[in-house]
Amino acid sequence: MKKIFLSLLILLFTSNLLAEEERFFVSEVLDGNTLVINNRKKIKLIGVSAPQLSLLNQPEMYFSQEAHQYLKNLVENKEVKIKYDVNNEYFLHKDEYGRYLAYVHLLDGTFTNAELIKLGYAILDTRLPFIHSDSFIKYQQKAIEGQRGLWAELHYNPETSYIVKLHVDLNSEGQNLLKKYAEYLMATYKKSD
Numbered sequence: 001m002k003k004i005f006l007s008l009l010i011l012l013f014t015s016n017l018l019a020e021e022e023r024f025f026v027s028e029v030l031d032g033n034t035l036v037i038n039n040r041k042k043i044k045l046i047g048v049s050a051p052q053l054s055l056l057n058q059p060e061m062y063f064s065q066e067a068h069q070y071l072k073n074l075v076e077n078k079e080v081k082i083k084y085d086v087n088n089e090y091f092l093h094k095d096e097y098g099r100y101l102a103y104v105h106l107l108d109g110t111f112t113n114a115e116l117i118k119l120g121y122a123i124l125d126t127r128l129p130f131i132h133s134d135s136f137i138k139y140q141q142k143a144i145e146g147q148r149g150l151w152a153e154l155h156y157n158p159e160t161s162y163i164v165k166l167h168v169d170l171n172s173e174g175q176n177l178l179k180k181y182a183e184y185l186m187a188t189y190k191k192s193d
Contacts, residue, residue, distance in 0.1 A: 023107070024082050026075045032067025033122055034099060035075060037082065044099035045113045046085055047136050049125035051150065063150040067121040075112060081105040087129040096172070101128065114139055120149020127171075 024037040032050025035043050051061035053068060083103045084093045093101050104112040116122040117136050120143040124136050144151045170178060 022081070023079045025079055026077065029068065029072040029076045032064060032071050033116070033125075035071070035104070037080075042099040043082065043102050043104065044095050044097075045104060045116065045122075046088070046101040046128070047125055047130045047132060048113050048116050048122045050116065050122040063121070066149070067116070070119070070121045071112070071116065074110075074115070075104065075106065079107055080112070081107070085130045087131060095128070101130075103132075118143055118148070120144075120147075120151045123150070 024041075026035050026037055027039045028036040030036065030042070031053050033045045033048045035045075037043055050067040050071070051064035052058070053064045054060040081104070082100075083105070085101065085103065088094075088101050095101055106112065114132070114136065117124060117139040124133075124140045126133060130136075143149065
């Protein structure tokens, strides 16, 4: 009886490992933190917020093209491993836009989510809990200190990075209000040349 139970336990454990190792083909990269696997399923890289490309008549954000191109070069038309975070089971592993929240690993082991933070192509997104948040905080701090990517010396300013963090931590209604207030401030207080 013990042997049967042990065999079933081993079978269950190895089948879960195989499910985690399932490979997917990245058919398209939509922006600096979203990709499409197998021509149908949208994946949002968990813990990552890249600058947005132009969307719904909104201007393109600084460094969005670079972030998009980096992710595209890294994963598009390649097989990757997808892993979900247990902290997001309650949300069915989806964000408010219906994208699946996941970690993406290249077959060589490269942790895509972490690479985007480490190299400054994206900032930390803590709106939803995830296992690697402590590591990602450290990666972002090193990227800021090393002035990598969007944290480069010519563009990095602690005050503006604080505003970016505020924006990321707000829900969509708060983000819209912050944007409207920023537009008001620009119209009212813009420096004259």
